[in-house]
Amino acid sequence: MATRWMDNDVYGHVNNVVYYSFFDTAVNAMLIENDLLDTGASPAIGLVVETGCTYAAPLSFPDDVTAGVSVARIGTSSIRYDVALFAPDSDRPAATGHFVHVYVDRDTRRPVPVPDHIRSFLETLTARHADAAGEAAR
Structure with a gap:
């Protein structure tokens, strides 16, 4: 993802x-690119209910930022x-953080189970699965 001129603050780095x-962007792009989310038609959608971030080093314009996404818990x-x-x-x-989606019915906004096709894909991104794959490779 490209940083933009307007992302920098008066201290010369990307604002928090x-x-x-x-x-x-990273989470939703991953879902869209893997055909797991149609922003206009999916019957169940993920709403953000919690985020957190720990900053370790500055980013600044014109950096191209790479994001890595894993699944901590389903x-x-x-x-x-x-x-x-x-x-x-x-x-x-430069930063690590977390992002929590709660899946809800698009119309009622009431919680629903994570759709099976999304759950199946995301299970491949869990730390548990990554550890098992690493053990199998040894």
Whole structure:
């Protein structure tokens, strides 16, 4: 994701609020790119109910930010994503955070179970699954 001139604050780095936008973009782009979310028609949609961020190093314009997304927890109707943001040519995250979606019916906004097709895909991104894959590779 490209930073924009307007993302920088008076201190010369990306303002803290922009990191949350990067988290939102990374998670929803992943869902859309994997045909898991149709923003205009999916009967169940994920609403953000919680976010958090820990900052480790500054990002600034004109950085291209890379986001890594994993799934920390899948509940009945919620998913907690862990997100890491990286500056160009860095293997250490500039920021790490989390992002929680609660799935609701598009019309009633009442909680619903995470749709099966979404759950199946996201289970491949859980730390538990990644650990098992690593063990199998050894």
